[in-house]
Amino acid sequence: ALVCCGRVEVDEVLRSVVAGGGRRPVERAALALLALSALWQGALDTARRHAEQVLSTAAGAEGWAERLARAALAAALLDKGALAQAMTVVPPEPAALPVGPGAELAVGRDPAVPNLPGTVAELLAGETRARLRLAAGHPSGAEGVAGDVAARAETLGVDNPAITPLRAVGGAPRAGGGAPR
Numbered sequence: 001a002l003v004c005c006g007r008v009e010v011d012e013v014l015r016s017v018v019a020g021g022g023r024r025p026v027e028r029a030a031l032a033l034l035a036l037s038a039l040w041q042g043a044l045d046t047a048r049r050h051a052e053q054v055l056s057t058a059a060g061a062e063g064w065a066e067r068l069a070r071a072a073l074a075a076a077l078l079d080k081g082a083l084a085q086a087m088t089v090v091p092p093e094p095a096a097l098p099v100g101p102g103a104e105l106a107v108g109r110d111p112a113v114p115n116l117p118g119t120v121a122e123l124l125a126g127e128t129r130a131r132l133r134l135a136a137g138h139p140s141g142a143e144g145v146a147g148d149v150a151a152r153a154e155t156l157g158v159d160n161p162a163i164t165p166l167r168a169v170g171g172a173p174r175a176g177g178g179a180p181r
Contacts, residue, residue: 011037025065028054032065035072036120047076055089067091068121075128083135090132091125093145119156123149 014037017030035050051073054065074090077083126149134142153159 028057028069029065032068032072032121035069035076036124039072039076044076044079047072048080051076064118064121067118067125071121071125071128074132075124078128078131078135083132086128087132087136090128091121093126093129119158123153123158126152 011034014030014034018027018034031050031054035047035054038044038047038050051069054069055073070089070091074086077086077089126145130142130146130149133139133145
């Protein structure tokens, strides 16, 4: 939650969690959050390094930490102009999003209830997929994905433009432009 609020002082706490080298699940989760924080601060190389560390750990990553690391890595690569590479790492669209009217963010292990890090991972992944489609010359596909991201964010009551920057520009990237970064 502190990362999502732009409280960069939490980075020091996350770095202390990673002191073990990123091998345990909690360390990989902290690295994924550091990747997100670095991305939002514009430190693209740092975001890439943290995300790649999550994804290259021998124990692997799973769940929201993997999706968040993949989304942050794809966004950082896209922002650096590496479109083809970004397309290879962006998380695939989830088969079904467990969000409907009246949904709330929750903390817990119930996969049917969205949690904050999982939701941020999905929103970032969706936004990045929209930006990738726009960069690849598919503006209508980008608008459709961005519209889905905006609708999901609205359903969940997520209106922080740091988390969902596409909403700040009307929910969809425009041809010849894109969501601000």
